[in-house]
Amino acid sequence: MNNDPLTHGLWERTAPPAPNTNILSDDLYADVVVVGAGYTGLSAALKIGTAGRSCVVLEAEEIGFGGSGRNVGLVNAGLWLQPADVHKALGQPYGDRILSLLDQAPSVVYDLIARHGISCEASRPGTLHCGVGAAGDRQLRERERQWRGFGADVVLLDRDETAALTGSKRYSSALLDRRAGTIQPLAYARGLADAALAAGAHIFTKSAVRSTTRQTDGSWRLTTQNGSVTARWVIVATNAYTVSPWSNLRTELVPLPYFNIATTPLPPAIRQSVLPQGHGIWDTKEILTSARMDQAGRLVIGSVGALRHGGAAIHEAWAKRAMHRLFPQTRNIPFESAWWGTIGMTPDHVPRFHCMADRIVTMCGYNGRGIGPGTVFGIALAELALGTRALSQMPLACQPVRRITGRTMREAVYELGSAASHLVTDRF
Numbered sequence: 317m318n319n320d321p322l323t324h325g326l327w328e329r330t331a332p333p334a335p336n337t338n339i340l341s342d343d344l345y346a347d348v349v350v351v352g353a354g355y356t357g358l359s360a361a362l363k364i365g366t367a368g369r370s371c372v373v374l375e376a377e378e379i380g381f382g383g384s385g386r387n388v389g390l391v392n393a394g395l396w397l398q399p400a401d402v403h404k405a406l407g408q409p410y411g412d413r414i415l416s417l418l419d420q421a422p423s424v425v426y427d428l429i430a431r432h433g434i435s436c437e438a439s440r441p442g443t444l445h446c447g448v449g450a451a452g453d454r455q456l457r458e459r460e461r462q463w464r465g466f467g468a469d470v471v472l473l474d475r476d477e478t479a480a481l482t483g484s485k486r487y488s489s490a491l492l493d494r495r496a497g498t499i500q501p502l503a504y505a506r507g508l509a510d511a512a513l514a515a516g517a518h519i520f521t522k523s524a525v526r527s528t529t530r531q532t533d534g535s536w537r538l539t540t541q542n543g544s545v546t547a548r549w550v551i552v553a554t555n556a557y558t559v560s561p562w563s564n565l566r567t568e569l570v571p572l573p574y575f576n577i578a579t580t581p582l583p584p585a586i587r588q589s590v591l592p593q594g595h596g597i598w599d600t601k602e603i604l605t606s607a608r609m610d611q612a613g614r615l616v617i618g619s620v621g622a623l624r625h626g627g628a629a630i631h632e633a634w635a636k637r638a639m640h641r642l643f644p645q646t647r648n649i650p651f652e653s654a655w656w657g658t659i660g661m662t663p664d665h666v667p668r669f670h671c672m673a674d675r676i677v678t679m680c681g682y683n684g685r686g687i688g689p690g691t692v693f694g695i696a697l698a699e700l701a702l703g704t705r706a707l708s709q710m711p712l713a714c715q716p717v718r719r720i721t722g723r724t725m726r727e728a729v730y731e732l733g734s735a736a737s738h739l740v741t742d743r744f
């Protein structure tokens with residue numbers, strides 16, 4: 317995107333085309349204005365359009381420009397945290413509320429895909445959280461205990477069962493989560509945009525919101541370079557890719573860089589032995605490795621790191637070694653694309669809900685779990701604006717934006733630490 321192959325890589329090359337959109341060049345009025353065309357903003361716009369209310373989406377770049385067009389495509393249930401830690405962080409009623417909502421989030425995603433005929437390589441065999449060493453096995457045993465206590469459809473696999481589903485002998489166990497699956501992430505974002513347009517929403521791209529002013533009747537006027545939209549409600553869905561006027565949202569998130577590298581399509585004989593049933597996987601290591609197949613049989617391998625400065629060469633060399641260690645049969649398979657993006661992390665790994673001003677609301681900080689959460693949080697924000705959900709019934713409590721200290725330092729630690737680790741890992 318924006319002529320940079322390192323932003324969306326494989327997903328840009330294989331997604332169906334984006335719907336035609338224009339730059340905003342008028343002064344418009346709507347019931348709700350949504351800022352940002354990722355999963356949060358687009359699922360909100362779809363919900364508002366379907367309810368028969370007018371909605372305008374303003375996107376600074378292109379549909380799916382942020383995390384929604386760059387991610388791994390693992391549609392997981394729940395948060396990164398285990399259920400007990402969610403309860404500890406949120407207390408009641410929000411702990412139970414968010415666990416139930418996010419338990420159902422993959423079903424909401426796959427139902428939307430089916431209902432709107434979204435062509436996004438959707439597949440739902442489950443995902444595998446793979447254990448590395450005794451500590452990894454312990455962590456997965458505890459996760460299984462907690463999720464089963466919650467009634468989730470998860471099962472802990474032993475070494476042989478894990479090898480059968482991954483095609484790799486490197487893991488000693490895996491937690492199979494049957495609620496989950498994979499999608500082509502940019503195709504899902506574009507499909508949500510098509511559905512929102514069909515429901516009557518208007519989407520403008522290359523139309524960054526620059527300022528917000530309160531009108532005498534209480535509505536908000538959002539101004540872009542060439543136009544404006546006035547609406548009673550504003551849903552800010554800009555998350556880790558926020559640019560002004562809400563740049564303070566970025567100060568509460570630590571940007572975690574994450575990259576993906578994709579092979580050419582694997583020859584059929586090799587393809588049958590790598591992730592043979594199409595499970596997406598990630599492991600229990602601190603600097604984790606993820607892997608998944610696309611529909612054409614390309615293996616996509618990813619980890620923490622930024623493909624800039626010296627990082628591109630280091631991470632690509634690591635990806636080759638890691639792939640060969642995991643799947644020795646891929647030794648002569650070349651890579652054909654690489655891309656990276658920024659994950660918005662919060663210190664406690666819990667997303668945030670903010671009421672930034674009267675009827676200006678946002679949710680952000682999904683900690684690398686944004687496909688299901690973005691979709692259901694967008695719907696919840698839309699219901700709030702439509703008046704069908706009370707503030708007290710939102711998935712999270714409304715809280716002020718809290719700037720975190722040492723943000724730049726933490727980002728540098730992620731970027732340099734992952735490069736240093738990848739420089740030596742899997743060499744021996």
Ligand SMILES: Cc1cc2nc3c(=O)[nH]c(=O)nc-3n(C[C@H](O)[C@H](O)[C@H](O)COP(=O)(O)OP(=O)(O)OC[C@H]3O[C@@H](n4cnc5c(N)ncnc54)[C@H](O)[C@@H]3O)c2cc1C
Pocket residue numbers: 351352353354355356357374375376377378379380381382383384385386387388389390391392523524525526553554555556557558559560561562574575576656657658659682683684685686687688690
């Ligand atoms: C590399 C990577 C891997 C990931 N892997 C996974 C995964 O496997 N599974 C998973 O569930 N999640 C994953 N995530 C997280 C997930 O992608 C995000 O949480 C999710 O896409 C966030 O969606 P969103 O709609 O809230 O924000 P985004 O998709 O980031 O969209 C925000 C949009 O707002 C626009 N914007 C910003 N400021 C303005 C403005 N002033 N005016 C107008 N528009 C503006 C931006 O241009 C952007 O398009 C990953 C993220 C990354 C980066």
